[in-house]
Amino acid sequence: MRKKLAQILIVDDQEEILFSAKMILKKHFETIFTTNSPKKIISILSENEINVVLLDMNYRIGFEDGREGIHWLKEIKTLSPQTVVILMTAFGKIDTAVEGIKIGAFDYVLKPWHNDKLLEIIDNAVVESRKNNKKTPSEIIEKRYFVGTSVKIKQAYSIAEKVARTDANVLILGENGTGKYVFADFIHQNSERKKEPFVHVDLGSLSDSLFESELFGYAKGAFTDAKTDTPGRFEMASEGTIFLDEIGNIPLHLQAKLLHVLQTKTVTRLGESKARPLNVRIIAATNSDIKAEVKNKTFREDLLYRINTMEIHLPSLRERKDDIVPMADFILDKIAEKYQQENWRFENNVAPYLEKYPWKGNIREMENKIERALILAENNTISVTDLDILDFDEPDEPDDNPLFEMEKNAIEKALFKHNGNISKTAEELGLSRAALYRRIEKYDLKNL
Numbered sequence: 001m002r003k004k005l006a007q008i009l010i011v012d013d014q015e016e017i018l019f020s021a022k023m024i025l026k027k028h029f030e031t032i033f034t035t036n037s038p039k040k041i042i043s044i045l046s047e048n049e050i051n052v053v054l055l056d057m058n059y060r061i062g063f064e065d066g067r068e069g070i071h072w073l074k075e076i077k078t079l080s081p082q083t084v085v086i087l088m089t090a091f092g093k094i095d096t097a098v099e100g101i102k103i104g105a106f107d108y109v110l111k112p113w114h115n116d117k118l119l120e121i122i123d124n125a126v127v128e129s130r131k132n133n134k135k136t137p138s139e140i141i142e143k144r145y146f147v148g149t150s151v152k153i154k155q156a157y158s159i160a161e162k163v164a165r166t167d168a169n170v171l172i173l174g175e176n177g178t179g180k181y182v183f184a185d186f187i188h189q190n191s192e193r194k195k196e197p198f199v200h201v202d203l204g205s206l207s208d209s210l211f212e213s214e215l216f217g218y219a220k221g222a223f224t225d226a227k228t229d230t231p232g233r234f235e236m237a238s239e240g241t242i243f244l245d246e247i248g249n250i251p252l253h254l255q256a257k258l259l260h261v262l263q264t265k266t267v268t269r270l271g272e273s274k275a276r277p278l279n280v281r282i283i284a285a286t287n288s289d290i291k292a293e294v295k296n297k298t299f300r301e302d303l304l305y306r307i308n309t310m311e312i313h314l315p316s317l318r319e320r321k322d323d324i325v326p327m328a329d330f331i332l333d334k335i336a337e338k339y340q341q342e343n344w345r346f347e348n349n350v351a352p353y354l355e356k357y358p359w360k361g362n363i364r365e366m367e368n369k370i371e372r373a374l375i376l377a378e379n380n381t382i383s384v385t386d387l388d389i390l391d392f393d394e395p396d397e398p399d400d401n402p403l404f405e406m407e408k409n410a411i412e413k414a415l416f417k418h419n420g421n422i423s424k425t426a427e428e429l430g431l432s433r434a435a436l437y438r439r440i441e442k443y444d445l446k447n448l
Contacts, residue, residue: 200243249286
């Protein structure tokens with residue numbers, strides 16, 4: 001696995017935390033610095049171009065209010081504004097971490113952490129640090145979105161630009177991987193609330209037991225681990241936008257609680273009776289047939305009316321064929337920038353294969369395949385086999401189809417090169433043995 005070119009600084013007074021974090025991160029990032037003393041932060045930042053600081057919030061026994069972490073966050077942002085800071089905190093101290101985000105922290109990590117979640121947050125922070133180093137804010141906005149030229153997607157973005165100027169609630173519909181998060185972010189960034197928080201909530205990943213505490217917050221003593229008053233996601237999004245992703249996954253018995261918040265424009269923390277006023281814009285999204293769910297009485301009709309003042313459908317890649325190749329180029333540039341590499345390109349014969357591939361996972365699948373290909377490919381050039389887009393079920397096609405001939409020729413050459421060895425041929429083409437056998441049968445290559 002190729003390491004990402006990034007310099008990470010971990011600051012914590014517990015040696016076991018430093019050791020554990022370093023062991024995890026050094027497999028993925030080029031340079032890892034550690035220190036158990038926050039007083040050394042300034043000298044490390046002065047001598048090195050640190051992309052990300054993973055900063056603990058407490059350093060002295062008996063002082064666990066997180067104020068030291070807030071102090072050092074401010075110091076880092078003053079000395080090195082382009083450096084991205086992630087705060088580390090215990091579950092009961094989330095409110096202080098939220099305060100840190102409001103004054104410039106990128107995100108926070110709960111201790112003990114899940115390794116995958118830690119890597120995801122730091123990976124995103126590294127991308128953010130490169131944006132900070134290379135681009136002005138206006139340039140970041142300009143390069144964040146790929147619109148394309150297809151009629152359906154241009155219509156969607158045109159509606160989004162108009163609705164962004166209002167405070168209307170928006171419901172985004174579309175298959176998995178069509179870019180609903182990016183679209184919601186586009187609406188927020190083009191709204192009057194763009195300087196305020198944009199808070200994403202993946203409702204599909206919230207268990208019933210965490211739903212209320214995560215969204216609405218909780219008071220000290222509301223449950224066993226509630227050691228301090230903590231705001232929920234709605235309060236964190238105050239004056240800004242909250243993006244309720246996969247809203248179709250909310251169980252029916254919890255939909256009433258969400259509806260009450262939207263109707264009253266107030267939120268009541270668990271363990272409290274005081275309703276707090278809300279000023280927040282709602283954007284929701286789902287990949288389900290929400291109207292069918294209403295008909296089947298698995299989704300409340302009155303909740304649907306609350307969230308879909310404006311309804312926008314995002315087309316699948318199958319519905320915007322002309323955008324597939326330009327989008328692949330756009331994604332390749334983004335991923336190359338993420339890994340601090342330049343001059344990557346696709347081989348000349350890749351375009352028709354990109355257009356032919358079904359992309360059932362849409363843009364997300366394309367991003368995953370291109371990132372994997374960039375990691376594995378050589379000479380800054382990505383081939384069809386690097387992308388792994390040959391192996392899929394497809395209807396029979398006429399013999400005069402140019403894609404038919406291209407694939408047939410590629411298989412013929414690989415079989416000849418490996419003297420008919422199926423395993424080696426399949427490996428070179430990025431196919432399973434079964435898929436290769438199907439194509440040999442299809443193209444009548446059994447006698448090679």
